[in-house]
Amino acid sequence: MATLSATLLRTCSQCRSLLPKPFNSATPVFHAFYKSKKCFLRNNHTLSKISLCRLLCAKQQLISRHQSTSSSEGQDVDDLLKDFEISHEEFRFVEQVLPSPTVPDLIEPSEFPTPSGWFPPNESLQAQQKYFVRRTKNHMLPVYCQMKNTWYGTTHYVSIKKIEGDIWALEADLREHVLKTTGQKKVNTQVHEVGRFIRVRGQHRDLIAKFLLERGM
């Protein structure tokens, strides 16, 4: 029996209890033993402690909510995991990790364009136009690419949103600019007066973005 236990069992490094050695299908004796013992997980007992720790955390929150109620029911949970330290110092690392709920304020850079090529809106140039395009919450131009896949092929659009002021004047300028720069014979545009956006057909995203930046949007 001593030899059998030496070949099949080992002492756990964590709790000093006997555990089966790693699975080896070549030894039929072990296989039977493995089945009878219902499979020990290596960290079976530690996992139970994790769940206890979870319970403790939940209990802490409950106590903080109902200060007046006594904690006699959870006494046995405390006994099981006595060694326990509460620290407030390291909570600043948690706060560093948590996201800010809103977009942080822009620190205006001194030089333009910034290394990534970002320009701020230019108010003096904007004042010369009849129209105005607002920036998004991420301080970017609201110019978006769209793609429509249909049975007759793929169509590309570029849409400009958040337009204020004379939307028809912007459409006319844009149309003229696209025709001039690309050399196309015609350009298809759609104007949504209520939704305040324009949709241009074709892959003109960079062209339109440059057009808007030149006008200080």
Add this chain to the structure above:
Amino acid sequence: MASKVTEQALNLIKAMPRVALNNIKPLPYTAFKKKVNRQGNRKKKGRGDKGQGARGTWDPLGYEGGQHPLIDTSPRERYYAQYAVRRQYPPVSLLELQRLIDLNRVDVSRPIDITSICNTGLYSFHISKNHFGVNLTDEGCDQFAAKINLEVQWTSELVIAAIEKNGGTITTRYYDPPCLAALYDPLTFFKKGQPIPKCKVPPQDTLAYYSDPNFRGYLADPEKVLEAREKLAQKYGYKLPDLKDDPVKEMLLMRKDPLQIFYGLEPGWVVNLTEKCILKPKDEDYLRYYHTAY
């Protein structure tokens, strides 16, 4: 003022009857009509009448009536072999990272890792799609001009050169999926009240990458990493900025423990958000589990 149209519209409704439940309506031609299959489930099911079309007995795609098909003439290239189990790294370019820095979306004064990139809300990945973190690509490597301590999951040599040229440091680091879930959305993770997980060792096929000093792997020998930095500077022909006299040297040399996933927080600790404190269990077995790597 440019926004006159809004003013005009608001002035217009001043004189109009009150906007109420009885006088609002949708824009014309926007009603969505639901398509109803009037044939039900029994008849032709939209497949027309009789013949090949109705019975679905088309030839398979690529069948050329018995002639040796064209598709057989060239050898197969299995682009999608093992796609379901391959590790994916959704890309972020250097240009995008620079834009995030320019617009104050990530804090340069602290080490940047996958959490700070995800917290902007502008980058996302899905653990269920076998995504294992950020792949930093070299688009915009010439414009990049920030001095940062960066930690990503995958990069190329050119990106490493672009960052070290500006005096920054970079590490490639593996995280297993449960850790990635905590890093992706720390707030929901802390709300669960679970202990902070320990990071597992990388799988065998990536172990070579993450212990390679040329890719600044987090398991590489630090002395060999210093050598590799100098070699790369010679290769790309830039002068490596000296970190010894740097005012932010401490920040630039901050590294996580291979088991650690958040800066300053050890695995096994439990965060209590309501009381703003951290619970540190002292149990021996517990600590042994969270401080051994396997």
Add this chain to the structure above:
Amino acid sequence: MNCHPKLYTILCWPVGLKHIVNNFKRSKTVCKGWQTWACSQRLQSSISHDASKIKQESTDSTQETSSKPVVTSRSLKFPTKHTYPRLAWLESMDSVESKKLGILDLHPDVFAVYPRIDILHQNVHWQQMYRYIDYNFEKSRAELRGGGRKPWPQKGLGKARHGSIRSPLWIRGAKAHGPRGPTSYFYVLPRAVRGLGLRVALSCKYAQNDLVVVDSFDSLPSSDPEFMAEMADVRFWGYSVLFVDDTDVMPENIAVSSSGNDGFSLMPAYGLNVYSILKHETLVMTMAALEKVEKKLLEEMHSTDRQRKFVNTLRPEDFYTKSKEDNRMYRKWTQPLNF
């Protein structure tokens, strides 16, 4: 009427006779509050939209009504450059007549957005539909009684061939694609549209002078419903008023007096919705509620949160109210039955 009646026929949103007649009936409420409007408009035009300059003028104008005018200028978060902050009077509830306590800055992104009537419609339609369940049910030909037998032989009678008397072709037969069972019309409007709907509704209320800001509801002196009715009458608040406070525990006076009046409702700030705003003629908000609503809507506009698709995490089990034993088809008898 301040407006020529003929103009109303042109300017009405849906041109319908019934609606115009209704407006004539409510002539009292239509012409309400023009004095205050004119006053604030004069202020707006003369003062070049600067809160610091407004301070002096507003104190001059309010000196007649109250001895201690309180001018509240607020620091607005997320400022915009292309428009100017809107102004609203801060009123008090301590007397029947309105007392002007000061003047307020309102954020133009919340109280002066483009009036998207279609977005309002989307919101109202969603609010009506998401809780609507259609219980209409029609039996199919299988569920109707009878009809299993072939009514007459296939051939030899000179009549049309039929297999069942409950076929949809027959009188007293089943309906082919009738309504089946309880159908849920639940859906979720995108978060951005819900936010925009609230901002549009508040802008419309402000533009039409139906938004009233008061300091708090605590100052209401009486719990008499008639006092409240008189106050609404004198201040031209109309027949239905929505009072919004930042908490859901309201002062006793306003709770009692509004419950005594039909059409007067109380609501906490978290319950504010497009349907209720449009249903009531006037929206009365406390200063605290206004700040809470404005902050929430602005944070929603500038949030870093990813827009996730709505996923219903509720399972059918969550809706069970009875215990499992009551739902059983048969009951286990522990004791033998004694007949």
